[in-house]
Amino acid sequence: MLGDYYSKKMSGYGDTGVQSYMEKRLTDLHYASVDSVKTVKDKVLAFFMGVFLVVILPYLHLGVFYLMIWVPDKPEIDRKSCSCNCFDTVFRGRYENPGKTPYKHIYFNSTKTSLKVWIFTVFFVLMGYESVKYLVPLVRRGVVRRSMLALYLVNLYPQYYSWWSYFNYYNEEFFNYYYHHMFFTLTEIAATCMVLNLCDLRNEINSWKILFIVTINAVHILVASMDQFLVHVFLGLGKNFQSTRDIGLMVPDLLHIIIPVYVLHQHARKKELTFFQMCTREEIGIFFVFVTLGVIIGRFV
Incomplete structure (x- = not known):
């Protein structure tokens, strides 16, 4: 009798333990599946958003701004009568040979320069x-x-402009401004990487991160002003498209100073500190040193 009693009691404890274990496992499985679904949705949405970005920018550039606004008076091409005699036809294989080849939407020659454009x-x-x-x-x-995130979005134009510039440098073999532009591109990419890091709320705002962004864009503003911005925009000596381009490149640089400084100021207020208490003297000194060096390099590269 006593043995049966303990046996049943222990069995009850065992059933309860198994039930709790199964409930826990099912709960874990449920949340794991929910996280998995969220991850899949993130990946799918990110894929289509990425595709949309790289597709829409050239369309807005060439299909809207160029075709509809800047040069809407360009004559249409007669596709039946036109031809191209500087097309090497390599990518056409045995189907065509160099000469007066008929119209194609895209021509490209199989050269080292074409490979560089592709890279x-x-x-x-x-x-x-x-x-x-x-x-x-x-x-x-x-x-x-x-x-x-706002800084990332406003910087899409300068990044796209860089790609289009390199495309034309290589396509036309015109390299007068190549290394000067490369200076802007590399520093711009570095600043964008820091902006992306700070896009995540879980990444803490630090004074050195903010000063990193501000330093690079202060250099951009000073160098661009000495290059052509003041002449084209303020003195009015540039053509309309040049002034528009210069303003389009300058505004993101200005915002990359104004917004980060404001963010650091708000962060300092939350900690009941002043803006300059968030930055050490060494950081401020390094800021001025790197701005000076950046301007010198940017002017002479």
Whole structure:
């Protein structure tokens, strides 16, 4: 009797333990599946958003701004009578030979320069895609820092302009401004990487991160002003498209100073500190040193 009693009691404890274990496992499985679904949705949405970005920018550039606004008076091409005699036809294989080849939407010669154009294109496309892939989950999960997301968005034009410039440098073999532009591109990419880091609310705002962004864009503003901005815009000696381009490149640089400084100021207020208490003397000194060096390098490169 006593043995049966203990046996039943222990069996009850065992059933309760198994039930608790199964409930826990099912709960874990449920949340794991929910997280998995969220991850899949993030990846799918990021893919389509990335594709949209790299597709829409050239369309807005050539299909809208150029075709409809800047040069709407360009005559249409007669596709039946036109021909091209500087097309090497390599990518056409045995189907065509050099000469007066008929109309095609895209011609390209199989040269080392064409490969360089392709390398730059792939590099910029992947940068755009990967940045969107990084940002989409942050936005969907509500952990994006909106001020930094705004900086990323306003910097799309300068990044796209860089790709288009390199495309034309190589395509036309005109390299007068190549290394000067490369200076802007590399420093711009570095600043964008820091902006992307701060887009995540979980990444803490630090004075050195803010000064990193501000330093680079202060250099851009000073060098660009000495290059052509003052002459084209303030003195009015540039053509309309040159002034528009210069303003389009200058505004993101200005915002990359104004917004980060404001973000650091707000961060300092939350900690009941002043803006300059957030920055050490060494950081401020380094800021002026790097701005000076950046301007010197930017002017002479």
